[in-house]
Amino acid sequence: xxxxxxxxxxxxxxxxxxxxxxxxxxxxxxxxxxxxxxxxxxxxxxxxxxxxxxxxxxxxxxxxxxxxxxxxxxxxxxxxxxxxxxxxxxxxxxxxxxxxxxxxxxxxxxxxxxxxxxxxxxxxxxxxxxxxxxxxxxxxxxxxxxxxxxxxxxxxxxxxxxxxxxxx
Amino acid sequence: xxxxxxxxxxxxxxxxxxxxxxxxxxxxxxxxxxxxxxxxxxxxxxxxxxxxxxxxxxxxxxxxxxxxxxxxxxxxxxxxxxxxxxxxxxxxxxxxxxxxxxxxxxxxxxxxxxxxxxxxxxxxxxxxxxxxxxxxxxxxxxxxxxxxxxxxxxxxxxxxxxxxxxxxxxxxxxxxxxxxxxxxxxxxxxxxxxxxxxxxxxxxxxxxxxxxxxxxxxxxxxxxxxxxxxxxxxxxxxxxxxxxxxxxxxxxxxxxxxxxxxxxxxxxxxxxxxxxxxxxxxxxxxxxxxxxxxxxxxxxxxxxxxxxxxxxxxxxxxxxxxxxxxxxxxxxxxxxxxxxxxxxxxxxxxxxxxxxxxxxxxxxxxxxxxxxxxxxxxxxxxxxxxxxxxx
Amino acid sequence: xxxxxxxxxxxxxxxxxxxxxxxxxxxxxxxxxxxxxxxxxxxxxxxxxxxxxxxxxxxxxxxxxxxxxxxxxxxxxxxxxxxxxxxxxxxxxxxxxxxxxxxxxxxxxxxxxxxxxxxxxxxxxxxxxxxxxxxxxxxxxxxxxxxxxxxxxxxxxxxxxxxxxxxxxxxxxxxxxxxxxxxxxxxxxxxxxxxxxxxxxxxxxxxxxxxxxxxxxxxx
Numbered sequence: 001x002x003x004x005x006x007x008x009x010x011x012x013x014x015x016x017x018x019x020x021x022x023x024x025x026x027x028x029x030x031x032x033x034x035x036x037x038x039x040x041x042x043x044x045x046x047x048x049x050x051x052x053x054x055x056x057x058x059x060x061x062x063x064x065x066x067x068x069x070x071x072x073x074x075x076x077x078x079x080x081x082x083x084x085x086x087x088x089x090x091x092x093x094x095x096x097x098x099x100x101x102x103x104x105x106x107x108x109x110x111x112x113x114x115x116x117x118x119x120x121x122x123x124x125x126x127x128x129x130x131x132x133x134x135x136x137x138x139x140x141x142x143x144x145x146x147x148x149x150x151x152x153x154x155x156x157x158x159x160x161x162x163x164x165x166x167x168x
Numbered sequence: 169x170x171x172x173x174x175x176x177x178x179x180x181x182x183x184x185x186x187x188x189x190x191x192x193x194x195x196x197x198x199x200x201x202x203x204x205x206x207x208x209x210x211x212x213x214x215x216x217x218x219x220x221x222x223x224x225x226x227x228x229x230x231x232x233x234x235x236x237x238x239x240x241x242x243x244x245x246x247x248x249x250x251x252x253x254x255x256x257x258x259x260x261x262x263x264x265x266x267x268x269x270x271x272x273x274x275x276x277x278x279x280x281x282x283x284x285x286x287x288x289x290x291x292x293x294x295x296x297x298x299x300x301x302x303x304x305x306x307x308x309x310x311x312x313x314x315x316x317x318x319x320x321x322x323x324x325x326x327x328x329x330x331x332x333x334x335x336x337x338x339x340x341x342x343x344x345x346x347x348x349x350x351x352x353x354x355x356x357x358x359x360x361x362x363x364x365x366x367x368x369x370x371x372x373x374x375x376x377x378x379x380x381x382x383x384x385x386x387x388x389x390x391x392x393x394x395x396x397x398x399x400x401x402x403x404x405x406x407x408x409x410x411x412x413x414x415x416x417x418x419x420x421x422x423x424x425x426x427x428x429x430x431x432x433x434x435x436x437x438x439x440x441x442x443x444x445x446x447x448x449x450x451x452x453x454x455x456x457x458x459x460x461x462x463x464x465x466x467x468x469x470x471x472x473x474x475x476x477x478x479x480x481x482x483x484x485x486x487x488x489x490x491x492x493x494x495x496x497x498x499x500x501x502x503x504x505x506x507x508x509x510x511x512x513x514x515x516x517x518x519x520x521x522x523x524x525x526x527x528x529x530x531x532x533x534x535x536x537x538x539x540x541x542x543x544x545x546x547x548x549x550x551x552x553x554x555x556x557x558x559x
Numbered sequence: 560x561x562x563x564x565x566x567x568x569x570x571x572x573x574x575x576x577x578x579x580x581x582x583x584x585x586x587x588x589x590x591x592x593x594x595x596x597x598x599x600x601x602x603x604x605x606x607x608x609x610x611x612x613x614x615x616x617x618x619x620x621x622x623x624x625x626x627x628x629x630x631x632x633x634x635x636x637x638x639x640x641x642x643x644x645x646x647x648x649x650x651x652x653x654x655x656x657x658x659x660x661x662x663x664x665x666x667x668x669x670x671x672x673x674x675x676x677x678x679x680x681x682x683x684x685x686x687x688x689x690x691x692x693x694x695x696x697x698x699x700x701x702x703x704x705x706x707x708x709x710x711x712x713x714x715x716x717x718x719x720x721x722x723x724x725x726x727x728x729x730x731x732x733x734x735x736x737x738x739x740x741x742x743x744x745x746x747x748x749x750x751x752x753x754x755x756x757x758x759x760x761x762x763x764x765x766x767x768x769x770x771x772x773x774x775x776x777x778x779x
Contacts, residue, residue, distance in 0.1 A: 026319060030266065033312065053301040061308025061341075065334060068315060072331075127298050127358055226579040227572045230588045481576075485568040541561035 004045055012038030025071050033064040050127045174463045177204065178290050201293050205282050212469070213434045214244035219473075220480045227484040247427075254423035259322060262420060266320035271421070271428035274313035278432045281306045281439040286360050288452050288465030299360040300352060303443055304345060307398065310436065311337045314407075317429070318417035330417040332491055333400055333407030339498040340397035340404075346506035347390040350383055350513035351447045364451030375457075377450040382529040383513040386537075388448040390506045392478075395440045397498070399433060402483040406491055441475035442468070500544035508536050600716060603683035605663045606672055608705045615706040617645070620680035623656040627672035627681055635665035636672065661705060663689065664698040679723050685715050 015035030019028045036059040043052035134142050172179070181204075185196045222232030222240065233240040258267055284299035286292045296302055311334050318330020355363045369376045378384030397404040407417060418429045445451060449471050452464035489497065512529050519525035578585035589596050612618035623640040637660040644652035672681050684707070691697030713720040 024263075027263075027266070030316070049296065049298045050301070053298055053305040056305035057301065057308050060312065061305065062338070065311060065315065065338065068312075068319075069331075069334075072319070072327075127301070128356075223576065226586070227576045229575060229579060229585055231586070231590070481569060481572060485572045486565065538560070 002045075005042070008038055008041050008045060012042065026068060029064065029067045029071055032067065033060055036060050036064065047124065050125075050130050170461045170463075174289055174465075176463070177288065177465065198293070205293065206279065209279075209282065209435050209438060210431060212438060212473070213431055214248075216434055216438070216473075216476050217247070218244050219476070220483075223477070223480045224484050227481075251427035252424055256423045256425065257420075259420050261322045263320040263322070266316050267420075268425075270313050270317035270320060271425045271432065273316065274310055274432035275428050275435075277306055277310045277313065278436040278439060281436070282442070284360050285439070285442045285446055286364050286451050287442075287468050288463065291452075291465060292361055295359070295361055298358045300348060300358045300363075300443075300447075303439075304341075304348075307436075307440070308341060310432075313432075314417055317421070321417075321420035323420055326417050326419045329407045329419070333417055336400070336404060336407065336491075336494055336498075337398055339495055340394045340502070343390055343498065343502040343506040344394035344398060346503070346510060347387040347394065348443070348447050350387050350506075350510050351378055353510070354378070354513055354517055360446050360451075364446055364453065367450040368453040370457040375450055375453055375455060377448065377453070377455075379448045379450075381516065382526065382533055383509050383516055384448055386505070386509050386533045387513070388444065390502055390509065391444050391448065393502055395437075395444060396479065396482065397494070399437045399440060401433075401437060401479060403486040403489050404494055406488055406494065437479060438472055438476065441472045441479075444475065445471040496544075501540055504544065505536060505540055509533070598685055600718065602685045603668055603670055604687045605666055605668065605684055605689070605700075606661055606681050606705070607684040607707045608659060608702070609680055609682055609709055609712050610706050611709050613708075615703070615708070618647075619655060619702075619706060620647075620678050621656055621659065622647075622653045622678055622680070623659075624677070626675050626677070630671050630675045632669060632671065633665045633667055635662045636660070637662075656702065659702040659705060660699055662699050679727060682712055682716070682719075682723075 012035050015031050015033075015038055018031035019035060022028045022031060036055065040052045040055035040059070043055055181197055181200050184200060185193045188196050218232075218241065221243065222234075225232030233243040236242045236246045258264060281303050283293045284296055284302050292299075314333045314337070315330050318326045318328075318333070321327070351363060352358055355366045357363065367375065367377050374380075379388045396402075400407055418426060421429060445468065452468040454460045454462060454464075454467055512532055515532075516525050516529050519528065575585055580586075609620050610618040611620065623638055625638050625640070628634075628636040628638045637658065638656050639658035641655050641657045643654075645655050647653040647655075668683070670683055673683055689698070709720070709724075712723075
C-alpha cells in the first residue's frame, strides 16, 4: 500500500465524515464534494483514467451542484434546529456494522477469485477499450440506460409543467 | 537552428534539471514546467487586460488608459498594486471559510486545465490519454467555485447572480462537449497531441485544420459561443452584469480576492481558447507550410491571443443577453445544432474522399441553421392583455 | 437571417477601431488638462462684479441695491451697504457696497442675480478651475476678488458686453438729454418766473415754486 494511497484514503474518509457531522447543510454538501474528489483521485492513482475523470466531471461537476441547488431551493441556508444526530444510535451502529461486513466480504472474496498466478499489476484499460465494449458487448444496457434517462427527463419536465399549471 | 528555436524551452528545462541527481530529475522537470505555466499565463493575462481596455476604448471612440507609462503600458502594474493594497472586507455574517476558498478553488481549477494543452511540440505538461476529458472535468469544477462565492456572501443579489451563473454554465456545458465530441470522433482519440498531429498535415501547403471542414467550421462557431458562455463573458455576462447585479456573485469581494476572480476568469478564457485552438485551429501547427520556421509555441500563443482579441471584439459589439434569452439560445438553438454537427461529422467520415461530401455536409448544416433560426428562435408575440381584477 | 446583425455590428466596431487611429472624428477625446475644449460664448460659471475704467473701487457699477442678494435662491450673496456716498463713473454720488461676498461653493450658477440687476453690475464669469485646498475660506470670494474690468467682460462675452455697453451708452444719452431738457426748462421757468414775479408778485411766487419743486426732484 503506497503512501499516496493512505493520504487519499484519509482525504476521502475525512470528507465523508465531515459530510455527516457538520451542522450547516451546505457545508455538508461541500464536504461531500471533497469526498468525491478523493474518490476520483483514488481512481486516477489506480490508473483508471476514464473512471477518474468521469467521476470528476459527473459527480463534482453535476451531482454536487444538483445537491447544492436542491438544498438551496428547499431548505435555505438556515441551520437545522435540534440535534442532527438520530435518537437511536445503537440501531444505526448495528446497521453500519452489517453493511461494512457485507462490503468487506465482497471485496476480500473478489481478490480470492483471481487465479493465483496473476501479477499485481492491473490490466491497462484505455478509453478506446471502454468505448469498444460499450458499443459492441454492452450496447443493449447502454440503450436501456439512455431510454431510462430520457424517461426521467420527460417526467421531470412534466412534473415541472404541472406545477406551473397548478400555481396559476 | 529552427529545431532549436522550436524546442528551446524543452532544451532549457532539460539543461536546468541536469544539475540535479538523477532520481530528482523527473519531478524537477515537471515542477519547472508548472512554474513556467504559472508565470507565463498571468503575464499574458496582464497583456490581455491592457489590450482589452485599450481595444474597447478604441472601439468606443476613446483612448483607453494612457497615463500610466507610455501609451498606458504600465496600467496592469498599477492595477495589481491597487488590488494588493486594498482592504480585504469580509461581510460580518458571511461564511468566512467558504468565502476564502471560492477564489482559491477557481484559480487552482483554472490552472490545472493547462496541464493537457500542447503548448508546443513536445511541450505538453502531462500527456494524458484522456486529456480532453480531463479538461472538461476540471472546467466543470469551476462552476462550484462560482456557487461558493455567491452563497458565502450572504447577499441575496450575489446568490441570485451565482444561481444564474451556474445555470448558464451548466446549460452551455453540453453544447461545448458536443462540439468537441465531433473532433474527438473524427480523430479517434481523446489525446490532445494526437488531435494536433492529425491536423498538422498539409496538402498543397494548406493545413488540415478542422476549421476548414464544414462540420469543423460549424463546430468551431458552436464551441466559440459555448466557450463565451462558459466563461461568463459578454454577451453572456448577466451573472456579473455591471449594471444589473452590481458585480453579481463577486459583489462582496474586494482587493486581492477580486483580483483572483478576475485572474481566474481571464486565465480560464485563455485556457478554453487553448482548447479550441487545439481542437479546431490545429494547435501549434503553422497555417501555411512555408511558415513552419516560426516556433510552434509562438503559433500557439499567437492563436490564443487572436482568440482573446475576438473575445474583446465581440464584447465591444454585442449587447448583453437576458437570462431567458440566454437559456433559450442554449437549449433551442445551440444544442440541436451541435447534435446535428455530430451526425454531419459522422457522415463526412463515411462518405469517402471527394467533392460530394463537402457539398452535402455544407448544405445540410446551412439548411439546418436557417431552419433552426426560424423555428428555435421565434420571438413570443404578445396578444392584447387581459386583466383580472380583485373581486 | 440570424447572425446578420451580429456581423454588421462586428464590422461597425472594427471600422471604429481602425478609424480611431487615422481620423479625428472616430476619436473625439480631448485630453484634459493638456488640451482644452473651446467654450461657447454663453458659458457661465460664477458671478463677478463689473467695473468701468481703471480703478476697481471707483468704477464699480454696483450700488448695493441688494436685489441680487434677495433674489439669489441659495442665498450665497452677502452685501453690506456703505454709509457714505462716493461718486461713480458718471460722477454722480452713489452708495457702494463695503462688503460683497459670494460663496461659490454654494452658488448654483443660475444667473438670476445677473437677470435682476438693474445696473448691469454683476455678470457671469467663465472660470471653472477654481479648486482650492483651503476648505474654510478658499471658496468665499470678497469684493476685491470678484471685481473685473469691463475690458475683461468684453474679452469673455463679446456680444453681450457690446450689447450692455450700447444699452448703457443709450441710457446715458437719454439721461443727458433729459438733464439738458430739465435744465433748459428750469432755466426757462426761472426766466418766465422772474418776469411775472415783478408783475403779480405774491400769489404767483407762492404757486410756482410748489409746482417746480416736484418737477426738479423727479428729474434727478
